[in-house]
Amino acid sequence: MSAPRIDSLKQVFTRHRGRLVLTVLLLWTTMLAGTALLGLSGGFLTAAALAGAAGLGSGFNFFSPSAGIRGLTMARIASRYFEKLVGHDVTLRIARDLRVWFFRRALPLAPARLAGVRTGELLARLMSDIGEVDGLLVRAIGPLLALGGISLVGVIAAGIIYPPAAVLLGVLALVIGVGVPWLTVRGAGDQERDRALHRAQLRAQSFEGLEGAADLTALQAREHWNLRVLVAAKQLKSRDRRRRWRLIGGNALHGVCAAAGLVAMLWLALRGFERGAIDAALAAGLVFLTVALLELWAAIGLAWQSWLSGRVAAVRLEQIVDQPAGVAEPVNPVPVPAEPATLSVEHVAFRWPGQERALLDGLQLQLRPGDRIAIQGDSGCGKTTLSSLLLRLWDPDAGYVRYGGVDIRQFAQADWHRQVAWLPQNAPVFAGSVADNLRLGGPQATDAQLWQVLADVRLQGWAEQIGGLQAWVGENGATMSAGQARRLALARALLRGSPILLLDEPTEGLDVDTAHALLHDMVAALGNRSLVMITHDVLPDGIVHQSYRLRDGQLE
Structure with a gap:
């Protein structure tokens, strides 16, 4: 059974x-075992010291406290081990799910909505912010909840022994557990956002x-x-x-309050013993109980700071x-035609959000099955915008994009994307093998199909020379030339x-001979x-059936 879909950070x-x-x-x-261990040990040692050697030999209860100490020691060791085991396990699971959640939610926004976000900014949110959030359990949530519980138990235990001591511990819990952290993190939200x-x-x-680095070196701008x-x-x-x-100030204030407490x-405790309200062992136990709680409360300030940082990081992730999304899924999607059909652009107008100038204004285009067309034009005239509409990364402000006579807004996005194979201007070569890169286009492709498509783009010989389909191509295709990377x-x-191939500047950065060879091989394959090619370059004869020029929002 597959894991349930996670759509919110809370989930x-x-x-x-x-x-x-x-x-x-x-x-x-x-925490409970450690606190009880210190309190019991302090009371037992005090009682033993007061009883003296004679008391130890006659009537002094030696075995019960020592057994309790041994039991609490073992309980603390065991609980500490399993707390680390379970805590780290769930933290790693949350870290995994956070990254899956972020990618699942962010990928539908690419490239339309994420185009305005710097890659380094996305990297920071993916690494730093998710790191802050996935550690909330071990750094903030767990300690704060456990400290609240142990404080309540400590106050109740002190109340059973000596009620005035419970009142004092309650006041200390409020001052150190709430007042000092509040003063420490007060107004820190804006500072944390600024730091992030x-x-x-x-x-x-x-990044x-x-x-x-290469461009900075060439421009002498490093x-x-x-x-x-x-x-x-x-x-x-x-x-x-x-x-x-700020944290040092909080720790100093905690130290002053702890010393006074x-x-x-x-x-x-001494006054209670003097009045006969409690015996010496219980008085000592109260003091050691206070020491244990004060030591635990020292972590509250850091836990509150981690909670604040995690909340800021969570907001930053959710902002992305x-x-x-740039487009909405249809409520009742229509099936895509089973056979290749005509793609038509009818009186399409589009302007980017927040801009007054319309890049496309009444544009019309028809692409029949098997047609190959080129769209040329000056930079910024709207060629890439047109490709975004054909891919349905955005919907037109007016007009229609139809396939087989059906508005593509009526198709499920996944169904429509299967009809278009897109080769962007800077198509990446991923770190992995030749087969890994190819199977991104066809996950179920056999080795024979991979060799065939390599032969279609004249890369079969190259692949054989470097070791076959499992040969490593390096980070960003480091072992390949620009022409080989574009062919792959x-x-x-x-x-x-897919019945339609959409290319955006497929020969950008290639020399003329390499570019022309690539185009001829592509046409043969x-x-x-159908082919829609967006390009600045002059194309050799036989590559496309018709060339258009995009000017003033229309094709000429």
């Missing part, structure tokens, strides 16, 4: 609620500097870019320093994935078997499929 956590509850219970058990923004800016500039990265790093460092000082509990991407598009 990522609620899906693992059983393990989350178990982790919190184990953490609470560990500068962290993302540093990642973005570092873009590495990605564009030093300038390095300076920008250094400035971003210093700005982030100042925010981190401010955050550390411990002195107050010591005075209260909660964007409306073309082979991947051809392998889809097309068969009866």
